[in-house]
Every structure is written in C-alpha cells, then in structure tokens.
Amino acid sequence: MKYLFVLVAFALVAGCSKQRKTEDQAGTASRSTYSEVIDSNQGYIIENASLAEANQIATFTIANQFQLVEGTTSVLIIRSNPNDKGAETLLALQFPNFAEGTTSEFGGNSKIAQFWVIVSSEKGKTARSSGLISGSLRLIKKAPSSITLGLNREMTDGIGDIEIVVANIEAPGLNIPVEKKYAARFKLPIISLHELVKLNQPA
Numbered sequence: 001m002k003y004l005f006v007l008v009a010f011a012l013v014a015g016c017s018k019q020r021k022t023e024d025q026a027g028t029a030s031r032s033t034y035s036e037v038i039d040s041n042q043g044y045i046i047e048n049a050s051l052a053e054a055n056q057i058a059t060f061t062i063a064n065q066f067q068l069v070e071g072t073t074s075v076l077i078i079r080s081n082p083n084d085k086g087a088e089t090l091l092a093l094q095f096p097n098f099a100e101g102t103t104s105e106f107g108g109n110s111k112i113a114q115f116w117v118i119v120s121s122e123k124g125k126t127a128r129s130s131g132l133i134s135g136s137l138r139l140i141k142k143a144p145s146s147i148t149l150g151l152n153r154e155m156t157d158g159i160g161d162i163e164i165v166v167a168n169i170e171a172p173g174l175n176i177p178v179e180k181k182y183a184a185r186f187k188l189p190i191i192s193l194h195e196l197v198k199l200n201q202p203a
Helices: 002-030 193-199
Strands: 043-051 060-062 066-080 087-095 103-107 113-121 124-129 132-144 156-167 180-192
Touching: 043 087, 043 193, 060 193, 066 113, 066 156, 066 180, 066 193, 087 103, 087 132, 087 156, 113 132, 132 180, 180 193
Parallel strands: 043 180
Antiparallel strands: 043 066, 060 066, 066 087, 087 113, 103 132, 113 124, 132 156, 156 180
16 A cells, blocks of 8 residues: 555656646747747838827827837737728837847737737728737847848848737638737848838838
C-alpha cells in the first residue's frame, strides 16, 4: 500500500510537470514568428499622430471620415481588400511612440482603436466605422527599411506582432465577415504625419 501511494504521488507530480511544460510550449508558440507578414503593401506606422476626436480639425483624412491629427503618439494602419466590390477595410491602432519590447493592449476604446469599412463608387469613397476591437500589439524592434516611399531620407521599419480581433462588424450588402482576426508579424515603414500628407497630395 505504501508503494502504491508513492507511485500515485509520483504520477501526479509527473502529470503536473508535463502540463506545465505543455503550457510553456503553447505560450512559446504564441510568441513565435508568424508565417504571415503584414508589410508596406498593406500599411504603415505614422509618428506624431493621433486618432481625431470630435470637433478636432483633421490634418489627414480618408474618405471624408477617418481622420488623423497631430499628436505625441503613433498610429498603426492596416488596409485590406476582403472582396471584389470596391470595398476595403482599415484598422487603426494608436499607441505610445515605438518602444522596443513593449506591448499595447486594446479593449473597445474607440479613441485609440478604430475599424472602418470603405466603399468606392463613381461618387467617390465613403467610410463607415464599425466593430469592437480587442487584442494587443507587441513591438519588437526597429530596422532599416528596403523602401523609400519616395522620401528623401533613409526609412525605418517597425517590426512586431499583432493579435487583434474585430467583432460585430456591420457591412450590409458587402461580402465582409462579421469578425476579422489579425494574427501576424508586421514589418511596416515608419513615417511622420506630415510626410503622409505630402505623399497623398496630388503631384
């Protein structure tokens, strides 16, 4: 009986150790490099910018609705085309200036996280804010960029991981799912708000 008790105790300890190891492995896997990389074809990081609040005069506007103003923070923007009806989505996340090794959390605050559905038509572009945003950005490092965006200076990429879920998306008549997940490594060029304005001015 004594030996049976020792054997059971050993099995329980071994089981706990195995469970902890599995949890550690799962955690490690969640922090590993993603196979998908969001790059300059899909977005950028804008320094010295904030998401505009009501009654603020915008410095930069997309589709007469999504607006940025000068600020002391940074805004990460990711654009995608989920269907072929001239619609695209835009995710904008505001966070403190890029500090390597830090994480920013998001939980439904529209002042620092916004999701837009933008539709193009003959009359131009219209944008509609929608969705409930939650998740995090993990900032890993800055590195020299291989692109210039036509700017007369050396560019820097901001590299990190994004784990964001946008739920309750409303897009009537469009083939856009009610939930969109972003789980990827990002490598996005870092530009200033004033440079963004210049890039989008007609030549």
